Amino acid sequence: MSPPPPSPGPSRWPPPYKAALSFTMDxxxxxxxxxxxxxxxPIGTHPAxxxxxxRMLALLDKYQIKATYFAESWSLAVYPDTIRALQDAGHEVAWHGYQHEVWKNLSPEAEQENFDKSWEAARKAGVTYEGFRPPGGSINDGTWGLLREHGVGYVSPLGELGVGKEGVVVLPFEWRGVDAFWYMDKFRGIRKDHGEREEIENPEKELKGWLLGKIREIKQTGGYLSVLxxxxxxxxxGRFAVLEEVLGEIAAEEDIWVATCREVAGWVREHPDLFEAGAGGAIV
Incomplete structure (x- = not known):
């Protein structure tokens, strides 16, 4: 038998929790x-x-889980009732670019324009952004300063948990924790890069298996997981069944702090010493 995984030592998370998890949507x-x-x-009729x-919000309510929704600013005026319903239910509305532009491809001028348009749309919608998930998963060097300038306290890219440049908290996601990684054909190349088969015979089973295994892992390591x-x-x-099973598993985990990205970022910001390199976190 293989030895048990090493103990993570004292928890970095609010007592009595051993790990942290955010359920997110994009x-x-x-x-x-x-x-x-x-x-x-017609605009404003997307079945999603x-x-x-x-249906997703009903399941989140059933399992009493608060989510973070990274929404494009263009959509705030198109779906105002949806935005109000999310906020009224206690979910966080965070930023996902203006129209899902691939962020790493933007010039400095295009980044500034995207911030300006997005903040004007958010002002009109009564939304205050505290977090940003860059479409495509990566940001540029100049993004850090713009985030600080606009009062954005955290970013959720690919990367490592910690406090990044300009004091912006980094709450990373990883590709295998994203449903699109398993479900979408355009992710074939990313699957290959991560050592997975390009063709997935049963993507629902693969997604569920990875997430349930990762939930067990972060309890052992004291880590953080962003589910997307x-x-x-x-x-x-079948996909709704996977979603419900994952939500049920999350809700049943008494050792895991299930919180919005805004809440997790606030904790990391208040306890930076617990998330520095060498303390289980990383400066990005």
Whole structure:
């Protein structure tokens, strides 16, 4: 038998928790499709918002889990009732670019314009952004200063947990914790880069197995996990069944602090010494 994993030592998380987890969602409606000229339907009718998201919110309510929704600013005016419903239910609305532009490809001028347009849209919608998840998973060197300038306290890219440049907290996600990694054909190359098969015979089983295993792992290591489900990908009863099983497992974990990204970032910011390199975290 292999030896048990090493103990993580004293917990870095609020007592009595041993690890932390955020349930997140990305992409609100047709923002990206409109940008790319691929939306032939009336604006404001995306089934991910009108059909799939209400089912997801009902499941989150059933398991008493508060989520962070990284939504494109363009969508705030298109789906104002949805934004209000999210906030009224205690979920966090965070930023995902203006129309899901691949962030690492933006010039400094385009970044500034994206911030300006997004903050004006958020002001009109009554939304205050505290966090940002860059579409594509990466940010640019100049992004850090813009985040600080606009009062954004955390960013959720690919990377490592810790306090990054300009004092911005980094709450990373990893590709295998994203439903799109397993469900979408365009992620074949990323799957290959991560040592997975390009063709996934049973993506629902693979996603569920990885997430349930990772939940067990972070309890042992004292880590953090950002779970990411896209409403537009919940297109079958099988996928909703996976979502519900994962939510049920999360809700049953008494040793894991299940909190919005805003709450987790606040804790990391208040306890930076617990998340420095050599303390189980990393400065990014």
């Amino acid at each position: 992409n609100l409606g047709e923002a990206q499709d409109v940008l790319n000229g691929k939306w032939p339907h 918002v009108t059909s799939q998201l209400p 489900f896209h409403p537009f990908l919940q297109t079958s009863e």
